[in-house]
Amino acid sequence: MAFYEVYSHPALIRYKTSVCTKATLFLVVVVCLTYIPPLLVAYRSQGFWIKRSAYEEQPVVRFQYQTLLVAATSTDGDYVAWSTFPHLNNMLGSRLRIPSVSVREEDKNQDGKLDLLNFQLELPLKPDEQVYSIQLLLTFSYQLFVSVIDGSSPFAASYDLENIIQMYQDRNLSTVLSCPMPVWTVGRAAASPFQLKAQIRYPLELITYPSDQTFTCQLVLLIFLWVFERIQRFVFQNQVLTTVPIPLGKPHLS
Known part of the structure; x- marks a missing residue:
């Protein structure tokens, strides 16, 4: 059996x-x-x-379509400029030069967060004008989901409103444009506009915090x-x- x-x-x-x-x-x-x-x-x-511990986070970056351009056209201080701010454009007077601008943001890995900005600008110039230097200001919104509330903490002080507000005010989160590699090409034709092309990547951010x-x-x-x-x-x-x-x-x- x-x-x-x-x-x-x-x-x-x-x-x-x-x-x-x-x-x-x-x-x-x-x-x-x-x-x-x-x-x-x-x-x-x-x-x-x-x-200290660290983790990587993909920030949420958005180009705000706010631009300020200053192009030096001589070594004597002459310049032309343009911006997306109407009041500034009114003050520029004859120095205002309206360019053609193309902007495209891309999500390379399809994770719902943008990864880079393709920015192209064509600045019309007079036949006798040359560009000696460029100053370009672009504004972005930059968001990291860095919470000031430690949800894993067993201590009541971590959830005290006064401490939370203090930590929020004391933190210093900033970002900079790193590793710029400009390439300046000479030989522009007299009737051609000055062309500026920029590609700005939004990399992963390394967040460090006390362990x-x-x-x-x-x-x-x-x-x-x-x-x-x-x-x-x-x-x-x-x-x-x-x-x-x-x-x-x-x-x-x-």
């Missing part, structure tokens, strides 16, 4: 010994090695005790607990140190 399993449950076994035994000494040593070294290692080691030291200490402690729990299981189950195993179960009633 074939047999099959209809029910199973784990068996709990208690290992008992007297006070003055090697098993008791072993238990004391294991407890000390489980809790004391992790604290010392986490406190002294820069590898375990991480002072939660409590979490780090807990992580190290869990590692030591996992290791020494398996050491104890091996020692007692294989009777490396003499103890009295007592199965714990419900007594059978006849």
